[in-house]
Amino acid sequence: MTNSLTIGLALGIDAGATSTRVSVHALDGTRVGYARAGAGNPSAHGLANAVAAIETALGEALAGLDASSVVTSLAGISGFVDEMVPALAKVWAGHGIASGPRLMGDTVIAYVAGSPEPDGSLLLSGTGAVAARVTGYQLDVIADGLGWLLGDAGSGFWIGRAGAKAVVAELDRGASAGVLVELVVEHFLGAERGPTPRKDADRIVRLAQADHMRLAALSALVSQAAQAGDPLALGIARQAAEHLAATVRRVHRSGPVVLAGSVLTSEGPVRQAVRELLAGETVTTARDAAGAAAWLAARDLLPEADRRASHAAFTAGP
Numbered sequence: 001m002t003n004s005l006t007i008g009l010a011l012g013i014d015a016g017a018t019s020t021r022v023s024v025h026a027l028d029g030t031r032v033g034y035a036r037a038g039a040g041n042p043s044a045h046g047l048a049n050a051v052a053a054i055e056t057a058l059g060e061a062l063a064g065l066d067a068s069s070v071v072t073s074l075a076g077i078s079g080f081v082d083e084m085v086p087a088l089a090k091v092w093a094g095h096g097i098a099s100g101p102r103l104m105g106d107t108v109i110a111y112v113a114g115s116p117e118p119d120g121s122l123l124l125s126g127t128g129a130v131a132a133r134v135t136g137y138q139l140d141v142i143a144d145g146l147g148w149l150l151g152d153a154g155s156g157f158w159i160g161r162a163g164a165k166a167v168v169a170e171l172d173r174g175a176s177a178g179v180l181v182e183l184v185v186e187h188f189l190g191a192e193r194g195p196t197p198r199k200d201a202d203r204i205v206r207l208a209q210a211d212h213m214r215l216a217a218l219s220a221l222v223s224q225a226a227q228a229g230d231p232l233a234l235g236i237a238r239q240a241a242e243h244l245a246a247t248v249r250r251v252h253r254s255g256p257v258v259l260a261g262s263v264l265t266s267e268g269p270v271r272q273a274v275r276e277l278l279a280g281e282t283v284t285t286a287r288d289a290a291g292a293a294a295w296l297a298a299r300d301l302l303p304e305a306d307r308r309a310s311h312a313a314f315t316a317g318p
Contacts, residue, residue: 007027007069007071008026008027008069008070008071008072008301009024009025009026009027009032009065009069009070009071010024010025010026010027010070010071010072010073010294010295010297010298010301010314011023011024011025011058011061011070011072011073011074011097011101011294011297012024012025012073012074012075012076012109012289012290012291012292012293012294012295012296012297012314013040013054013057013058013073013074013075013076013077013101013290013293014076014106014109014288014289014290014292014293015039015040015041015050015053015054015075015076015077015078015106016039016040016041016078016106017039017041017044017045017078017079017127018039019036019037019038019039019040020036020037020038020039020040020050020053020054020056020057021034021035021036021057021288021289021290022034022035022036022037022054022057022058022060022061022290023061023288023290023291023293023294023314024061024062024065024070024294025291025294025295025298025313025314027071027298027301027302028306028310028313029295029310029311029312029313029314030313031291031313031314031316031318032065033061033062033063033064033065034061034290034318035056035057035058035059035060035061035063036057037053037054037056037057037060038052038053038056039053040053040054040057040077040078041077041078041079042077042079042080042081042083042084043078043079043080043081044078044079047081047083047084047087050077050079050084051084051087051088051091054075054088054091055091058091058092058095059095062095067095067096067097068096068097068098070097070098071098071301072297072298072301073092073097073100073101073102073294073297074101074102074103074104074109074293074294074296074297075088075101075102075103075104075293076104076105076106076108076109076110076289076292076293077103077104077105077106078105078106080103080104080105080106084103085100085103088100088101088103101297102297105139106289107122107124107130107132107134107139107142108122108132108134108137108138108139108296109289109292109293109296110122110124110258110260110261110286110289110292111132111134111258111260111286112137112289112292112293112295112296112315113258113260113286113287113288113289113291113292113315114256114258114259114260114284114285114286114287114315115255115256115258115284116295116307116308116311117255117256118134118135118136118137119134119135119136119253119254119255120133120134120254120255120256120257120258121133121134121248121251121252121253121255121256121257121258122134122257122258122260123244123247123248123257123258123259123260123264123274124259124260124261124264125154125155125156125240125244125260125261125262125263125264125270126155126156126260126261126262126263127148127155127156127157127216127262128145128147128148128152128155128156128157128261129144129145129151129152129153129154129155129158129243129244129247129261129263130142130143130144130145130152130247131143131144131145131244131247131248131250131251131252132251133251133252133253137296140251141251142251143247143248143250143251144247148161148212148216153240153243153244153247154240154241154242154243154244154247154263154270155240155261155263156216156219156261156262156263157213157215157216157219158240158243159218159219159222159223159236159237159240159263159270160215160216160217160218160219160221160222161215161218162222162236162239162240163180163184163218163219163221163222163225163232163233163236164184164204164208164215164218166180166232166236167180167181167184167185167204167232168201168204168205170197170232171185171197171198171200171201171204172197172198172201173197174196174197174198175197176197176200178225178230178232179224179225179228179229179230179233180221180222180225180230180232180233181232183221183224183225184204184218184221185200185204187217187218187221188203188204188207188208188214189203189204219263222236222237223237223266223268223269223270226268226269227268227269233269234269237268237269237270237273238269238273240263240270240273241269241270241273241274241276241277242273242277244264244270244274245274245277245278248278252281255282256281256282256283256284257278257281257282257283257284258283258284258285258286259271259274259275259283259284259285259286260285260286264285265285265286287315287316287317288315288316288317288318291314291315291316291317292314292315294314295310295311295314295315298310298314
């Protein structure tokens with residue numbers, strides 16, 4: 001690194017539907033502050049709650065640091081709304097930071113967490129699923145990301161719902177054996193089993209309808225059952241991977257494919273199958289998104305020779 005990378009701090013924010021992360025770095029990529037707080041998605045949790053979460057994480061990440069040394073900052077925000085711009089500018093000013101952060105959606109940040117290349121594609125599967133083509137660090141084309149009811153094929157929710165559907169169908173036929181069946185019934189009913197498999201199916205249906213987001217939690221059970229060789233779970237995992245690979249092929253043209261989201265960053269049958277289906281492509285895995293936001297914020301301040309080299313340090317995470 002050159003000696004010009006000694007003054008000033010870069011700050012990155014990854015504000016999502018479940019948590020907010022703030023990462024503070026020297027311009028050579030060295031992390032000097034990091035903090036987490038609650039959900040920072042204003043569309044899902046309201047503007048005031050999202051701003052409060054970001055402010056909490058910001059204050060903790062800057063503890064013991066001179067906030068006036070922050071020379072650049074960028075926030076990737078899930079569910080971004082325009083009202084975040086003046087709200088965060090006020091928060092930044094309150095901490096003594098000269099100017100508010102540059103704001104963008106979280107899709108490009110998730111891509112940059114896995115690659116310093118300006119052009120490539122993101123394939124994300126967490127609770128939801130989306131693919132995107134990134135061109136010059138800007139969102140170009142997007143595929144799926146249509147939500148749990150009508151889209152998100154191959155997402156954690158899709159996998160969990162497919163698992164529950166397969167198990168309910170087995171119970172409806174009178175079957176009550178198999179790794180996936182046992183795991184799902186245990187998840188919903190515990191030890192309170194009915195007199196027949198059909199009665200268990202009816203109760204699972206009622207519980208799932210009362211709280212559909214419980215289905216997303218079943219994704220881990222499908223993975224567990226697939227790793228144990230359960231044929232129902234193996235079929236679901238393969239179908240999920242095929243959906244995800246097909247989605248990213250709709251947008252991908254060149255450059256790396258970055259895998260992001262809990263389904264694709266955790267070792268398991270879906271990640272393995274996706275990598276097999278994308279054989280021949282350069283496939284990388286997203287690392288810390290808050291650090292990626294800090295790298296993208298700092299990028300134009302870095303000598304060109306140092307930009308790519310510093311990416312790994314920025315995205316290493318806590």
